[in-house]
Amino acid sequence: MYRIVFTQVLSRFDAEAVHHLTIRALRLLGLLPFVTRRLHRLLAPREESLRVTAFGVHFPGPFGLAAGFDKDARCVAPLAAFGFGHVEVGTITAHAQPGNPRPRLFRLPESRAVINRMGFNNAGAAEAARRLRRPRGVPAVVGVNIGKTKVVPESEAVDDYVTSARLLAPLADYLVVNVSSPNTPGLRDLQAVDRLRPLLAAVKEAAGRTPLLVKIAPDLADEDVDAVAELAADLGLAGIIATNTTISREGVASTEAGGLSGRPLKARSLEVLRRLHRKAGDRLTLVSVGGVEDVDDVWERLLAGATLVQGYTGLIYEGPLWPSRINRALARRLRRHGHTSIREVVGRTA
Numbered sequence: 001m002y003r004i005v006f007t008q009v010l011s012r013f014d015a016e017a018v019h020h021l022t023i024r025a026l027r028l029l030g031l032l033p034f035v036t037r038r039l040h041r042l043l044a045p046r047e048e049s050l051r052v053t054a055f056g057v058h059f060p061g062p063f064g065l066a067a068g069f070d071k072d073a074r075c076v077a078p079l080a081a082f083g084f085g086h087v088e089v090g091t092i093t094a095h096a097q098p099g100n101p102r103p104r105l106f107r108l109p110e111s112r113a114v115i116n117r118m119g120f121n122n123a124g125a126a127e128a129a130r131r132l133r134r135p136r137g138v139p140a141v142v143g144v145n146i147g148k149t150k151v152v153p154e155s156e157a158v159d160d161y162v163t164s165a166r167l168l169a170p171l172a173d174y175l176v177v178n179v180s181s182p183n184t185p186g187l188r189d190l191q192a193v194d195r196l197r198p199l200l201a202a203v204k205e206a207a208g209r210t211p212l213l214v215k216i217a218p219d220l221a222d223e224d225v226d227a228v229a230e231l232a233a234d235l236g237l238a239g240i241i242a243t244n245t246t247i248s249r250e251g252v253a254s255t256e257a258g259g260l261s262g263r264p265l266k267a268r269s270l271e272v273l274r275r276l277h278r279k280a281g282d283r284l285t286l287v288s289v290g291g292v293e294d295v296d297d298v299w300e301r302l303l304a305g306a307t308l309v310q311g312y313t314g315l316i317y318e319g320p321l322w323p324s325r326i327n328r329a330l331a332r333r334l335r336r337h338g339h340t341s342i343r344e345v346v347g348r349t350a
């Protein structure tokens with residue numbers, strides 16, 4: 001049904017316009033607590049077997065929504081009600097900023113992919129904090145993803161992240177330092193270990209007891225993936241989220257600037273996960289994201305060592321019932337394989 005709506009209607013409109021409309025519709029839903037609660041009862045994961053605890057946080061299911069969809073934490077409750085086991089909001093920057101000029105979001109339906117160069121458009125950390133303080137009506141696990149304000153010089157990047165961390169960590173179940181978006185000039189250079197160490201150390205201190213993760217790019221060289229894993233473990237971080245979008249255009253026809261997500265990212269994302277698991281799987285929680293389309297992909301990531309799995313582009317092509325379909329199929333698959341919990345699967349074939 002959604003596929004027909006997508007090809008016949010949604011795909012004819014500007015991708016970002018559809019996104020804003022979707023956010024608006026979800027916000028409206030959020031204003032109707034009775035409906036949100038009912039949706040939550042129908043669609044949120046409730047099987048005992050799907051529950052998973054990672055870095056001390058209890059997740060109702062391992063599959064969550066990746067950062068970038070709900071940048072300003074406007075519709076956390078409805079997203080949780082549709083079945084996402086966690087919602088990662090952001091990227092949020094210390095200061096509000098408009099992002100790059102439009103158009104900046106492009107669908108590549110034949111590749112089941114998207115290219116975006118949004119550039120961290122968001123209303124800033126204070127506004128997000130205000131929204132996150134509001135009661136939600138349904139239970140939701142919320143990750144907060146923070147990034148650098150574009151106009152802040154790189155020499156002041158640490159303070160900029162720390163400002164966001166202080167405001168937002170107390171309101172988050174986990175905090176993520178995003179140093180991997182291709183759309184903020186110079187941002188990915190912060191992944192170099194000598195620059196990353198002081199940044200992560202300062203944000204970790206500002207985050208207090210909130211678990212801290214770092215989100216990395218798929219374009220890092222393998223040795224750099226290893227180095228970041230070593231650093232994260234050394235600093236006592238909770239985990240790593242891998243991966244963000246890629247600047248590679250392998251396998252797609254478009255040459256639009258920005259980050260590529262969806263199916264073409266699948267293989268590299270899985271490869272990075274396997275590497276991280278070998279290097280630091282015993283010390284860090286691994287969150288896998290990139291090209292996840294269905295339960296087979298989620299299953300594969302769990303086997304490869306991910307405790308949590310996320311998706312974004314799949315939601316664009318599969319529609320709002322996507323997370324609940326995955327949850328149901330995952331519970332069935334666990335049963336079929338004789339498992340009673342996600343934990344029994346994590347890392348089994350790594």
Ligand SMILES: Cc1cc2nc3c(=O)[nH]c(=O)nc-3n(C[C@H](O)[C@H](O)[C@H](O)COP(=O)(O)O)c2cc1C
Nearest residue numbers: 066067068091116243244261262290291311312313
């Ligand atoms: C339109 C769009 C905006 C995104 N914005 C962010 C962002 O603000 N911060 C971030 O860490 N990742 C962002 N991402 C990356 C996703 O969180 C995810 O890492 C990436 O898309 C790979 O997952 P997917 O293939 O399931 O989409 C964005 C992705 C898309 C498609």
